[in-house]
Amino acid sequence: MPVLMLIIIGAAAGFLATRVMKLDASILMTVAIGVAGALIGGLILRAVSVLAGALGGFVGAVLGALILIWAWKKLKDKR
Template sequence: MPILMLIIIGAAAGFLATRVMKVDTGVLMTVAIGIAGALIGGLLLRALSVLAGSLGGFVGAVLGALLLIWIWKKLKENS
């Protein structure tokens, strides 16, 4: 069940992050960005504060996905 929740939250976070950052990606890339963002953001938020609940995890997932997209765009510009 936790993996299913990670995919669902990751898909939502990836969708929101790609729209905010104006990145045109496919469904699989959007979900992958969201899941990676969920992992990054979740770790960062849990390390910095004691946020509990699904809302904190979702906020962390969106922030992580935004950070990942920003890094990806910077790397893409330099290549």
């Protein structure tokens, strides 16, 4: 079933892409363009999400460190 879905989604994506780019292509070429585009787009989105995840982890670490420093100062000032 996943292969059938990939072909259907690829056909729709290829159809839209060939119309937007004004490319005259056969049905087989349109599906191939859509499937290849889905693979390329998936790799790009995965790379972006990994980078965003790493950046998010860094931001979270900085925020955590700031909260820890703030708490440390508050506890130190009470002594």
